[in-house]
Amino acid sequence: MPGKRKGFFVAFLVTLLVLIILFMYGYVSFEINRMYGGRMSPFEDWRSYIAFLASKVPFLKDRITYQPLRAESPAEYYSRIYQRYIEIYTQKIEELTRKGKEIEEKMKVMETQKSVVDKMLEEVQSLKSQLIEEKNRLESYEKQVDELVNVLLNTDPRNLASALNNVDDKTLAVIFKRTDPTYAGEFLEALSGVNPQKAARVMEMMVGVDNTIERLESLMEQAKSSIEEMTKKEAQLFSRETYLKVVADALNNVSPEVAVEFLKKENVDPETLRIILSMMDRERASALVQYIVQNAMELLEEKE
Structure with missing residues (x-):
């Protein structure tokens, strides 16, 4: 009877020990699962446990380094995460700032190029305006000469003597050169009665008036061709x-x-x-x- 009680007591102790071990295992598993979210098992990191035990042995602890795991608090965890986000956003901001400066520099270069082109176009327009003005002036002069020639041909020279005295010498030379020599002589005679010196100057200029007419015609052609060329090349650097x-x-x-x-x-x-x-x-x-x-x-x- 005493032997049976002793055996029962031993069995009870063994059973209790097993239950305690199972309970401890379950509790440890529970804590590990809570800390790591199911990503680790109790015996997964057995090497760390051996290192922990060895670190307690007097002769081995100097040769073995054991660093226990440390669980972060929620505040530390979120602080670390936020700090990482801050670093990422800071890098992005710096990158965008750098790109913004690059774009700004490129825009300044483009503005400089545009200012050069605009200035060249202004020069082209200015030259074109000058050529058009010169062309209009020559055309107006030619038209004036033709009108005066028509008036002279249909008017008595004696009635125009005073009017002829108010016309510049070069224009009179061109007009008289374009009219019939007989009419030109009559007008010069009428002009000499009013202003002999002017008549003499006009007669002298009539000798070289052919060159003057040719020069005027040449200027007209040059002006026309220049305007046509400038119109074609208006947007080019000339x-x-x-x-x-x-x-x-x-x-x-x-x-x-x-x-x-x-x-x-x-x-x-x-x-x-x-x-x-x-x-x-x-x-x-x-x-x-x-x-x-x-x-x-x-x-x-x-x-x-």
Whole structure:
């Protein structure tokens, strides 16, 4: 009987020990699951446990490093996550800021190019206006001469003597050269009665009036052809010298960085660059040269 009680007691203790072990295992599993969200099992990191035990042995603890895991608090976790987001957004902001500056520099270069083109178009329009004005003046003069010729042919020379005295010598020479010599002689005779000196000057000028008429006709043709050509090339750069002067004026109003980008886009060679610099303001040109030497030596190198 005592043997049976002893066996029962031992069995009870063993059973209780097993239950305690199972309970502890379950509790440990519960805590691990709660901390890691089911991503780890109790015996998964057994090497760390062995390292932990070895770190307690006097002769082994100096050779083994054991670093226990540390669970973050919610505040620490979210602080770390927010800090990471802040770093990411800061990088994005810096990148966008850098791209914004690049776009701004490109826009400045484009504005400089546009100002050069606009200035050239102004020069073209100005020249075109001058040519049109000259053409209109010549046409008006030619029309005036033809009208005077018609009037003279249908009027008694004696009645026009005073009026002829008010017309300039060159115009009278052209008119008389275009009329019949008989009529021209009568008008000169009538004019000599009012102003002999003027009549003499007109007769002298009539000798070379053919050249004057040819020159006027040549000017008319040149004006017409020039206007036609300028109309076709209105949007093109028509003069290298004018273009370089416009570029120099534009570069006087921008920073060296923008000026260098503009020169690169225009593919300016060293010789052209020297001409542009000579046309610029001295201080601006000096600052630009210094910047080119430090940051864009390729602009000073001869292209093969």
